[in-house]
Amino acid sequence: MSQPTLTDLKAFRAVAEHQSFRRAADLLGVSRSSLSHTLRSLERRLGTRLLHRTTRSVSVTESGERLLLRLGPLLGELDTLLEEAASHGGKLTGRLRINGSEAAIRLLLQRVVPAFLARYDGVELDLVAEGKLVDIVEQGFDAGVRLRETVPKDMVAMPVGESMRFLAVASPGYLEGKPAPFTPDELAQHDCIRQRLPSGKLYRWEFQKNGQEIAVNVSGALTLDNSQLMVEAAADGLGIAYVPEPYAQPYLQNGTLLTVLEEWCPKISGLHLYYPNNRHVPPCLRAFIDLMRELGASNK
Template identity: 55%
Template sequence: MNTRPSLEDVSALLLIATYRSFRRAADELGLSPSTLSHRMRALEKTMGVRLLHRTTRSVSPTQAGQRLIDRMQPVLEEFDMALESVNDERGRPSGALRINASEIAARVLLTSVVPDFLTRYPEMTLDIVTEGRLIDIVEAGFDAGIRLAEAVPQDMIAVPFGGETRFIAVASPHYIDRHDAPETPDALHHHACIRQRMPSGKRYRWEFERYGQQTTVDVPGVLTLDHQGLMAEAAASDLGIAYLFEHVVRGRLARGELVTVLDDWCPLIPGLCLYYSGRRHVPSGLQAFIDMLKEQ
């Protein structure tokens, strides 16, 4: 009787340890949490050692479980690379491509490269996960991430796309009619501002620059939100001035729901980048996605 654990079960253990959650790992694997838990108990019985600490609220690897994960993670990566190298020989990408992105970046992708990519490569599946915080894409099992160039980790290979962008201050025409437009960033202290809460819990300080002069303003305001789409909606509802990624408000600006203020204090900055680890084999699906980004 063969009692050697399967790579599939070890991969599932790694996923549980990464997410610290049976439910999230089960969703990723297309299983029920109870089925996955049963498989892990069977794995522990086969190994003859406890691999996971379980409580009603969390799950984490035991010392033995972490030791197994540390030793097996490179093996699993090599296994995936071996399968991918065979896939490369087929001449047509297939399989899954997992990308971690901010919500704004995901919206840009959905209106640009994604439709053409899925049409051109019908054997590919694309899994885009959006979250505000910056994560370790390798540790979390993603093929690539997408963020503004300034947020890309230095040890990653970055592929710029979409050109330069900027953050802009906007308000509704009705608000400006009642309060007049601020002429300098310091004048924001006399306005109602819609502040932004970052994933870390800190409030974002608005950053401006003109003719090489930089200034940062901790703006006042009675409304704080953690979603740029909601901030744009609040500004269009005459609740104050918001400072947002230009792509988020492009439609509202075109329809006249919002107008820009302090325009000459909002310079262009390097835009979005897709980034990935240079220490790993680039899957054919990811390479095809990169090529399409460069095309567009």
């Protein structure tokens, strides 16, 4: 029996971990047909079936589970050794994939990315901005950036920048001739621009003052799923929006928007970069984290 190659074993690990030929093929940079051929050849060489395949799903067989249990740590250690050897040999190379919200990626572009690319010109930086929260391991990302409250509990998380607030904002034109709300309950008397979350649910506006916490299901004729669009709609006089402060700040500075209920809008834990706790940290991600700390982008 000919011995499987390192490429064969990494291909199996990718498919087994992601349970998808499409995702594994994208991660490895090969076609799905080529990857399928590689796995079938591996199974023939080992004389056992490693994967259950249907038209809709992929799962690991009992033999595949046993192989993956031993293979995962071995390949992880080998990856680490090769990456460390490459970094000690000179220039850091590789690819770093980070997923985050639009606001999170924008913050990285402002605070870290220019210096990182200038220092590590051998690293390919792949940043993906999307509204929905994804499983970064399943989707093949090295790290993610989200609000701390949305980071999975089994992840290592470090702050990116300072704490932040959500602010209720409205245009002077909208507030003209009508009393501004002084308590969250008074939002029922106003047109509110509601937010639909990636899950499809409507976001309940959460306020806090002197230890009192209130969550309000606001009403309004307009619902959006993008903070920037919500800010623009509020600036156009379409109602009150509740958005992260960085989105509203330029409009507050030029007077296009005004805050309401500001004393009910305390600071919360802001954006955090997070990554798996049970895996080695790739050199490219470690360099990114170290630079964040060096630049003061993280106060951890």
